[in-house]
Amino acid sequence: MITRPATAADAAAIKSLIDLYVPAGTLLPRTLTFIAEHAHDFIVAVEDGRVVGCVHLDDYAPSLAEVRSLAVDPKAQGSGIGIALLDALEELARVRGYTTIFAVSNNDVFFRRRGFVERDIPELNRERSEVSRFKGVYAKDLTAARG
Numbered sequence: 001m002i003t004r005p006a007t008a009a010d011a012a013a014i015k016s017l018i019d020l021y022v023p024a025g026t027l028l029p030r031t032l033t034f035i036a037e038h039a040h041d042f043i044v045a046v047e048d049g050r051v052v053g054c055v056h057l058d059d060y061a062p063s064l065a066e067v068r069s070l071a072v073d074p075k076a077q078g079s080g081i082g083i084a085l086l087d088a089l090e091e092l093a094r095v096r097g098y099t100t101i102f103a104v105s106n107n108d109v110f111f112r113r114r115g116f117v118e119r120d121i122p123e124l125n126r127e128r129s130e131v132s133r134f135k136g137v138y139a140k141d142l143t144a145a146r147g
């Protein structure tokens with residue numbers, strides 16, 4: 001399994017992964033057009049030539065970015081793909097100069113184990129705050145460089 005920056009050609013596969021988790025409200029839907037136009041902000045995990053995971057680094061403010069659309073194919077879960085995607089996303093965030101990343105999620109265990117802590121993000125707008133009432137907001141400050 002490898003992680004790599006997505007391209008517009010991955011848009012359909014990314015959308016299929018996200019759509020698996022939309023009905024339960026875990027992820028917000030994304031259109032093919034949105035994904036293709038923002039492909040440079042997505043990272044995919046590829047196994048045997050197939051996209052099995054994705055994540056989106058969404059610019060929120062000059063130093064703040066949101067982890068969105070984190071999804072791993074159910075058949076491929078539990079083998080480190082989610083962690084690899086988050087690691088790659090953190091690296092991309094560092095390279096782009098963000099100092100903090102955050103996620104709005106119900107998956108408390110996953111984000112806490114990856115060094116995120118529940119935190120109030122004042123920049124979150126009213127619409128997001130509505131969502132935040134039902135999900136946790138987890139933030140992680142990034143060090144300038146890894147290792």
Ligand SMILES: CC(C)(COP(=O)(O)OP(=O)(O)OC[C@H]1O[C@@H](n2cnc3c(N)ncnc32)[C@H](O)[C@@H]1OP(=O)(O)O)[C@@H](O)C(=O)NCCC(=O)NCCS
Nearest residue numbers: 021070071072077078079080081082083105107109110113
């Ligand atoms: C969350 C998700 C991306 C994890 O991907 P994955 O490839 O299965 O996870 P990994 O194998 O890389 O990591 C497993 C780790 O996460 C934890 N974990 C993963 N999913 C979990 C869940 N639903 N609840 C609790 N812990 C979970 C495991 O305990 C393990 O932690 P550890 O290695 O520190 O013991 C995947 O389950 C998924 O796509 N879920 C549906 C969408 C979603 O919830 N997205 C995140 C919300 S923004």
